Amino acid sequence: MTEPTSAKAIVVFDIDGVIRDVGGSxxxxxxxxxxxxxxxxxxxxxxxxxxxxxxxxxxxxxxxxxxxxxxxxxxxxxxxxxxxxxxxxxxxxxxxxxxxxxxxxxxxxxxDEPLLLQSSYFDQLTSVGIEWGFFSGATRASATYVLEKRLGLKSPILVAMEDAPGKPDPTGLFATVHLLALDKLQPVIYAGDTVADMYTVEKARSVEPERTWIGVGILPPHVQETVARRDAYAQTLREAGAAIILSNVEELTSVQIQELLR
Known part of the structure; x- marks a missing residue:
């Protein structure tokens, strides 16, 4: 059974390297x-x-x-x-x-970008009361292409390149959260694949310390070709502030979210 804390969580996703593999694009x-x-x-x-x-x-x-x-x-x-x-x-x-x-x-x-998750993943989050949305440095047209045309999501919450300064400025993350939040105390998890994503979480925490901010590092496919490279990349994300490193975003389950919020 999902604990009340996880039901109130907000999860914001980066797109490139998290939702789609951009190694060949x-x-x-x-x-x-x-x-x-x-x-x-x-x-x-x-x-x-x-x-x-x-x-x-x-x-x-x-x-x-x-x-x-x-x-x-x-x-x-x-x-x-x-x-x-x-x-x-x-x-x-x-x-x-x-x-x-x-x-x-x-x-x-x-x-030709491979998708890194199934749309049913978001249904699972919704079913346990977890709010979710996207903050990406991709253009709105590119982000909408993958979210709506490829994944079939219906008008998801999205803050894209045109909507906010580039990362690690946290303005876009705040904007996404404010579109999703029911109250100022909801914890926020941001799942991203780069140092800039983790720095964005750190900056958000310094601006709004009253809220819990957690950075989750997702290893993009291109760094998982060898163990040495995967481990080095994971260490870079940890040093940038990631609380946990996952090989695929679907590993960020409601149970894992619950663990992160403890």
Whole structure:
């Protein structure tokens, strides 16, 4: 039987790396973009991308692409100020790979993203009184595509890129919680796969210490290919503040939520 505390919990989910596997989509588009703007001289590896994101401030993949391009040229002794990088051009190229060349008819990498859970998982949370929603750095169109078209959710609570500053700023997390909360004392669990996600929880706790904030680290598929990499990534998330590390978001059951709130 579910305890009263778990029935009052709010669970907010990141999307990329938690709800869908973006190893062959967002991350592939990021690598394509860096390769294109370095004239095919440098294609970042998945580990290169993870190392950048471990800094905790590169949650936006467009900005991450630009930063890796900058760093490549800086390593070649070309100062940033001498580079003529146009951010909008970088974004447009990235989107041409991720969504496809036609913004009205998506044919890009997004169409092939594996889902990491079943929609019935959310039904299970609802059945025991757990409120849930999404806070993601993905664009609203991209997030809605996976939540509504792929998973079949009906108008879920969602705060996306256009709605709030990027992580680790906690504004978007607060906005999601306020759309779900019945009272200010409900504990909040945020499930994410990056250092920025865990930093967001830490910042939220510092701003609203009267509420319980718990960060749950979810290991994205691309880091689970070897034990060494999985363990290193898990340790990075723990050091960033994760209370627990899970291999898949469906492991965050109502029983596990109950344990976290004790």
């Amino acid at each position: 967002y991350r592939r588009a990021l690598a394509d973009t860096v390769e294109h703007f370095t004239a095919n001289a440098y294609r970042p590896t998945p580990l290169d991308i993870d190392q950048l994101k471990s800094e905790g401030i590169w949650n936006n993949d467009w900005e991450a692409s630009q930063e890796l391009i900058y760093r490549y040229f800086v390593d070649k002794s070309i100062p940033r100020e001498e580079l003529q990088l146009d951010y909008n051009t970088i974004v447009a190229f990235f989107q041409s790979r991720y969504r496809g060349p036609n913004p009205e008819n998506w044919t890009g990498y997004i169409c």
